[in-house]
Amino acid sequence: MTTETEITLTPVSLDEIKHLISERAIQGETVLLNMGPQHPSTHGVLRLLLELDGEEVVNCIPDVGFLHTGIEKNMEAKTYEKAAVMTDRLDYLNNLGNNLAYCMAIEKLADLDVPPRAQAIRVILTELQRISSHLVWLGTHALDMAAMSVFLYCFREREIILDIFEMCSGQRMMTTFFRPGGLWRDVPADFEAAVRKFIKLFPERVNEYERLLTKNPLFLRRTKGIGVLKPETALQYGVTGPMLRASGIAHDLRKAQPYSGYDQYDFDIPTFTDGDTYARYLVRVEEMRQSLRIVEQALNKLPLGPVRSNNRKYVPPPRSEIGVSMEALIHHFKLWTEGFTPPKGSVYVGVESPRGELGVYLESDGGPKPYRVHWRTPSFTNMQILPIIAKGHLVADLVVLIGTVDIVLGDVDR
Amino acid sequence: MGVEQKLGNMGVVTVKLEELVNWSRTNAMWPMLFGLACCAIEMMATQASNYDLSRFGMELMRASPRQSDLMIVAGRVTRKMAPVLRRLYDQMPDPKWVISMGDCASCGGVFNNYAIVQGVDEVVPVDVYVAGCPPRPEALIHGIVTLYEKVKGERIKDWA
Numbered sequence: 088m089t090t091e092t093e094i095t096l097t098p099v100s101l102d103e104i105k106h107l108i109s110e111r112a113i114q115g116e117t118v119l120l121n122m123g124p125q126h127p128s129t130h131g132v133l134r135l136l137l138e139l140d141g142e143e144v145v146n147c148i149p150d151v152g153f154l155h156t157g158i159e160k161n162m163e164a165k166t167y168e169k170a171a172v173m174t175d176r177l178d179y180l181n182n183l184g185n186n187l188a189y190c191m192a193i194e195k196l197a198d199l200d201v202p203p204r205a206q207a208i209r210v211i212l213t214e215l216q217r218i219s220s221h222l223v224w225l226g227t228h229a230l231d232m233a234a235m236s237v238f239l240y241c242f243r244e245r246e247i248i249l250d251i252f253e254m255c256s257g258q259r260m261m262t263t264f265f266r267p268g269g270l271w272r273d274v275p276a277d278f279e280a281a282v283r284k285f286i287k288l289f290p291e292r293v294n295e296y297e298r299l300l301t302k303n304p305l306f307l308r309r310t311k312g313i314g315v316l317k318p319e320t321a322l323q324y325g326v327t328g329p330m331l332r333a334s335g336i337a338h339d340l341r342k343a344q345p346y347s348g349y350d351q352y353d354f355d356i357p358t359f360t361d362g363d364t365y366a367r368y369l370v371r372v373e374e375m376r377q378s379l380r381i382v383e384q385a386l387n388k389l390p391l392g393p394v395r396s397n398n399r400k401y402v403p404p405p406r407s408e409i410g411v412s413m414e415a416l417i418h419h420f421k422l423w424t425e426g427f428t429p430p431k432g433s434v435y436v437g438v439e440s441p442r443g444e445l446g447v448y449l450e451s452d453g454g455p456k457p458y459r460v461h462w463r464t465p466s467f468t469n470m471q472i473l474p475i476i477a478k479g480h481l482v483a484d485l486v487v488l489i490g491t492v493d494i495v496l497g498d499v500d501r
Numbered sequence: 502m503g504v505e506q507k508l509g510n511m512g513v514v515t516v517k518l519e520e521l522v523n524w525s526r527t528n529a530m531w532p533m534l535f536g537l538a539c540c541a542i543e544m545m546a547t548q549a550s551n552y553d554l555s556r557f558g559m560e561l562m563r564a565s566p567r568q569s570d571l572m573i574v575a576g577r578v579t580r581k582m583a584p585v586l587r588r589l590y591d592q593m594p595d596p597k598w599v600i601s602m603g604d605c606a607s608c609g610g611v612f613n614n615y616a617i618v619q620g621v622d623e624v625v626p627v628d629v630y631v632a633g634c635p636p637r638p639e640a641l642i643h644g645i646v647t648l649y650e651k652v653k654g655e656r657i658k659d660w661a
């Protein structure tokens with residue numbers, strides 16, 4: 088056990104938070120209440136300081152950092168290849184999406200090509216990841232409103248997706264399957280059959296969730312008109328993803344700046360104009376369907392060929408080559424002892440994660456380790472909106488509102 | 502188990518107190534609903550349909566530490582979270598057990614840096630460590646069953 092001084096909580100004085108709360112709280116007319124960091128509906132370790140007038144939320148002040156992992160700093164201490172392992176742990180519902188953003192940044196920096204087969208598999212897997220992330224969201228969001236069965240159904244389907252990931256990479260969540268220049272390896276032979284099975288079964292399952300919720304009067308009472316977000320406010324705060332699309336702005340990076348060959352696929356961006364919790368629910372459910380459409384198209388068009396770039400300065404040679412080629416052996420040795428060294432410069436790459444724009448800024452000084460890695464994470468930006476949409480609602484609705492923003496604390500705190 | 506085998510069915514069962522208490526503790530252990538990071542998602546998966554933790558008497562996750570016997574530390578513990586974790590542990594009534602789920606909680610995992618407590622055993626005493634990043638639901642269940650074995654071996658004279 089460490090020293091006792093390390094594990095004491097320091098109380099916060101009223102002076103420290105004076106600028107965050109209203110005059111009335113200081114005069115004792117409203118109540119200050121702590122919520123979290125251990126609370127079943129904060130979806131992790133979010134702490135909120137609430138100022139309440141009776142049941143009504145006057146002010147809501149998020150306190151983040153309970154999951155600050157130092158990922159950005161830690162990535163700078165590792166070589167580019169090794170740092171990829173950290174990206175999975177950022178937004179742990181969108182592991183492959185984080186891999187994708189990071190790999191794309193390196194590819195842009197080093198001008199590395201990615202074979203078409205790898206591109207298509209990347210799209211299939213990230214879209215499956217999007218579905219699984221939305222499933223976790225839907226399950227927990229419904230659970231917050233005490234609808235336990237939706238949670239159980241959602242996790243049932245999520246397991247199928249995780250089985251597909253496991254089949255490809257050997258891990259359920261932290262796959263690190265995407266590598267700079269392609270994939271870790273090709274997908275196994277029964278991958279296509281497994282995904283086809285999922286494509287066949289999933290539409291009916293989405294309908295099943297919708298039957299449980301979409302017209303459910305209790306669900307409607309809890310979500311309709313709750314937490315209305317105006318499009319102007321959303322833009323001012325840099326909100327992206329389903330939050331923005333539910334407020335009527337059809338912005339999606341997959342359409343706005345297509346990457347990984349998203350322009351070859353035909354899909355819609357679901358948009359609703361109400362901007363309330365219910366609209367956000369509809370957007371996400373519809374997104375699951377659209378993702379499935381993309382997966383199906385990508386699978387139909389899946390080209391054959393290599394899954395890794397042939398650029399030996401960045402991508403290790405296949406095992407079979409090492410035995411016969413001296414050059415391959417040297418490349419292999421160089422890559423695994425020193426790592427690759429992209430040219431000097433900085434890049435920013437954004438991808439559409441299930442929560443919004445996930446961006447990575449990478450700066451290279453020409454060495455084998457990144458000089459600076461910065462993540463622009465959607466949860467962090469989207470969470471700023473929570474105090475605004477929570478104002479004037481009841482405490483019970485706050486639980487729903489935390490759910491509807493769809494924050495992942497690993498993504499917020501990094 | 503005891504005298505009823507000799508005397509026939511009298512509607513009573515005799516049993517050693519130690520065994521009875523330990524048996525009831527293992528079959529209705531209430532974990533605290535307490536997720537920290539990625540591992541918590543696997544903990545939720547363990548609760549959900551495919552793995553169904555209620556087979557082990559754990560369908561009820563309590564949100565309050567005062568009502569729970571088991572703390573599953575699922576995820577990385579940061580320096581900011583450690584005091585909170587300790588306070589939650591102190592609030593749990595005795596007897597209480599701790600499972601450290603995942604590499605991060607057990608030893609810091611891939612994060613050897615300024616922000617992460619290198620093993621939750623620096624803050625609270627741990628009974629069972631579950632390895633993996635994240636551990637599969639089966640691994641967590643195995644950890645829970647291992648804890649049950651430990652609880653079954655507890656002796657009356659050790660109860661303080």
Ligand code: SF4
Nearest residue numbers: 539576603604605634
């Ligand atoms: S052990 Fe792995 S999965 Fe678990 S919290 Fe740590 S990084 Fe996340």
